[in-house]
Amino acid sequence: MVAPPDNDVLWARALTYTYHGSPALTGLSLGVREGEILSIIGPRGSGKTTLLRCLSGQLLPESGEVWFNSGPVHTLTNTAREQLRRNHFAWIAPEPCLVPELNAWENAALPLMLRGRGRRSARNTAREWLDRLDVGDCALSRPVVLLQSQRQRVAVARALAAEPTVLFADEPTAPLHGSDSSQVLRTITTAARSHGITVILTSQGPEADPLTDRSIALLDGRRGGITPGPDAEGSTACSVSV
Numbered sequence: 039m040v041a042p043p044d045n046d047v048l049w050a051r052a053l054t055y056t057y058h059g060s061p062a063l064t065g066l067s068l069g070v071r072e073g074e075i076l077s078i079i080g081p082r083g084s085g086k087t088t089l090l091r092c093l094s095g096q097l098l099p100e101s102g103e104v105w106f107n108s109g110p111v112h113t114l115t116n117t118a119r120e121q122l123r124r125n126h127f128a129w130i131a132p133e134p135c136l137v138p139e140l141n142a143w144e145n146a147a148l149p150l151m152l153r154g155r156g157r158r159s160a161r162n163t164a165r166e167w168l169d170r171l172d173v174g175d176c177a178l179s180r181p182v183v184l185l186q187s188q189r190q191r192v193a194v195a196r197a198l199a200a201e202p203t204v205l206f207a208d209e210p211t212a213p214l215h216g217s218d219s220s221q222v223l224r225t226i227t228t229a230a231r232s233h234g235i236t237v238i239l240t241s242q243g244p245e246a247d248p249l250t251d252r253s254i255a256l257l258d259g260r261r262g263g264i265t266p267g268p269d270a271e272g273s274t275a276c277s278v279s280v
């Protein structure tokens with residue numbers, strides 16, 4: 039094993055993953071700097087979700103390495119990877135996955151409470167984030183009575199309230215439309231910049247590019263190109279390895 043560069047919060051080398059013999063990742067490498075907002079752009083089936091799941095320790099790559107803060111993730115036990123995800127990572131899925139028995143603020147507060155935060159403090163933080171996502175009025179409602187777009191905003195609030203080291207956002211605006219989608223993307227990137235959260239988000243098109251530091255194109259489980267974002271010359275320099 040070769041240790042990754044010190045200033046990469048996440049670093050992956052030569053990742054491969056196949057589903058029942060069908061390749062999803064084919065030797066993919068990348069480094070992500072602390073505080074960077076990186077978008078991974080690719081068509082359906084290009085391997086975006088599989089890549090995020092390998093980087094976040096949800097899936098173990100068949101070969102290759104994943105490192106977080108200079109420690110190997112791919113050699114951790116299941117329990118240690120779960121703990122890593124609970125304490126340092128947050129995840130936004132294309133479909134809002136909320137706990138149906140809990141109301142909106144309880145859903146948004148759940149990761150904080152799982153980390154040991156007291157109920158009142160977790161509720162206050164969760165409600166602040168629901169307000170920022172324009173779903174403060176829904177705080178006491180259960181997911182079943184909310185619109186899909188409101189549920190997704192609650193899921194985004196849940197991810198940001200946890201103030202993770204790394205936020206994995208897999209097509210986070212898929213259930214949203216037009217200005218709704220832009221507003222939620224702006225909230226995610228603004229919150230990430232002000233709280234120093236590293237973000238890796240996926241999309242099928244370049245809509246998030248103006249808000250990110252760097253974009254990587256993915257095609258058939260491989261890197262297909264690199265597009266520097268508008269802030270690429272700013273304080274969040276990028277690291278790329280192929």
Ligand SMILES: Nc1ncnc2c1ncn2[C@@H]1O[C@H](COP(=O)(O)OP(=O)(O)OP(=O)(O)O)[C@@H](O)[C@H]1O
Nearest residue numbers: 057058061062080081082083084085086087088089
């Ligand atoms: N659970 C699974 N079982 C079998 N094949 C899968 C599974 N998940 C993904 N695949 C296949 O692996 C490849 C990569 O899928 P992946 O979901 O990572 O791509 P994606 O770019 O995120 O696509 P999408 O935008 O549709 O979510 C595709 O060919 C897909 O059909």
